[in-house]
Amino acid sequence: MNGAHPAHPSKAITDRPVAQSPLIVAVVGAGPSGIYAAEALSQQVDHDVRVAVIDRLPVPFGLVRYGVAPDHESIRSIRNTLERTLEKSGVRFYGDVTIGRDLTVEDLRSCVDAVIYAFGAASDRRLGIPGEQLIGSLAAPEFVNWYCGHPDVHPETDLSHADAVRGIGHIEVLISTSRSAVVVGAGNVALDVARVLIKTGDELDDTDMAADVLDGLHHKIITDVHFVVRRGPAYTTFTTKELRELGQLEGVEMIINPGDLDLDPSSEAVVAQDRVAARNVEVFRTWAARPPAAADTITRRIHWHFWTRPTAILGDERVSGVALESTQIDADGSVSAGGEVGEIQAQLIIRSIGYRGLPMPGVPYDDATGRVPHAEGRVIRDGGLSPAEYVTGWIKRGPTGVIGTNKSDAVETVNALLADIRDGEVVARHDPDALDRLLAARGIHALGMPAWHAIDAAEVELGHSHGRDRTTLAHRSELLSAADGCLANLNRADEPSHQPG
Ligand code: NAP
Secondary structure (H helix, E strand, C coil): CCCCCCCCCCCCCHHHCCCCEEEEEECCCHHHHHHHHHHHHCCCCCCCCEEEECCCCCCCCEEEEHCCCCCCCHHHCCHHHHHHHHHHHCCEEEECCCEEEEEEEHHHHHCCEEEEEEECCCCCCCCCCCCCEEECCEHHHHHHHHHCCHHHCCCCCCCHHHHHHCCCCCCCCCCHHEEEEEECCCHHHHHHHHHHHHHHHHHHCCCCCCCHHHHHHEEEEEEEEEEEEECHHCCCCCHHHHHHHHHHHCCEEEEHHHHHHHHCCHHHHHHCCCCCCCCCHHHHHHCCCCCCCCCCHHHEEEEEEEEEEEEECCCCCCCCCCEEEEEECCCCCCCEEEEEEEEECCEEECCCCCCEECCCCCCEECCCCCCCEEECEEEEECEEEEEEECCHHHHCCCCCCCCHHHHHHHHHHHHHHHHHCCCCCCCCCCCCCHHHHHHHCCCCCCCCCCHHHHHHHHHHHHHHHHHCCCCCCCCCHHHHHHHHHHHHHHHHHCCCCCCCC
């Protein structure tokens, strides 16, 4: 939606300290890590700081909206706290502005006093085995984005059924033609993915899923989900409460090889040191000890294949199965191959083996780790600490931890920035309106909190019309159209110092 880029505006006012001016900090990414950084900056009282939280999407909240599973409403309600931070005086949200496309990092740094990168780790990791490109082989982030209603995987034009089966991302078609699905990995994302795959459409009706997502899930025919886990139950990284939740689904049987619950010495050592591991093993033992349910009460099954990993995804055009090998743990803790153990017939395979950060043009990036190199949140550029450049969240520490982990991470980064302000290394040099002026000069119309409130109201209204609390708008055009009233107002305002949105 953003226009062509005219010449760079004058930098005359941006190069000298501005007397008694607030310090302007841009945060790139309006997910939990970016908003927690804004919160930490707004809570300190030693310095007059204004924060511009910028996101490429029209809406804020990042993984809280597009990662936390829609049937985990209590975790998603963190959004209310994040929203309050974006409403604070001194904090402004700039949605629908892509750094690296609408503005370069250099452009941005030329009109603010410091930048904090918080753009997350949106990509996926690959297994590196034959068949990963087949139709029906997906990365977990793609599936998660789909069920959360992310505009990136909800294109504007609908593909024909034939196109979809040929392969361009119609998850609705895949799940309506798959009886058996494989999920590779044993982390919380794998758990979310498996739960959404095995729940009935009715069990997901009270979520805020987009209408076409929910419709797709109602047409799903999956009866069997297979977890393929390269180590044993003691090494799973599931949150125990959420693992238990999977075992409480009505009509779903857990199929576990009891032999996998006889722990080897390495697993015993893990369980002795790690309470979560011990609790997870206990949950698996409870499931394995359940008396068999009456056959007519079981409609779906979850199969646990520990100590196995896929060697190939089978099929010609569409996935038809997965070949597995057994694994073992070596003295150094690494996983090595045993022998072939057979195949699982499946039409869908979702690899849930971790997210990976992508580079942002103009920002230092370590390809080996998929992160921005840093020291306690200070960005390292060309081998040295880069003045006034900071990083937080998954793009800083990697894709680990729960939402709350981002809070302490952001505090570390903001403390580094505050120390640099105290030391005089970061000073207020820029006019508080410089960013707005640059955006206006480029014809870029940021969406602010009024736009979010309009989208929020439209989603709630749509939900009510379906007898639900909310229905997510998944298409970018729907989001922009819901924000339209605010946009129209914005387009009429040529003043550079307007509130976005
Ligand atoms: P994760 O916890 O790191 O799990 C990744 C899984 O993939 C592990 O089981 C790992 O096994 C396996 N794996 C990695 N490479 C593999 C390979 N080449 N072949 C086979 N298996 C492989 O990551 P995640 O599930 O993506 O979650 C990311 C973060 O988000 C985590 O910190 C998670 O807790 C958090 N999260 C939290 C929630 C929640 O609290 N509700 C929900 C979603 C996500 P090994 O252990 O053997 O390496």
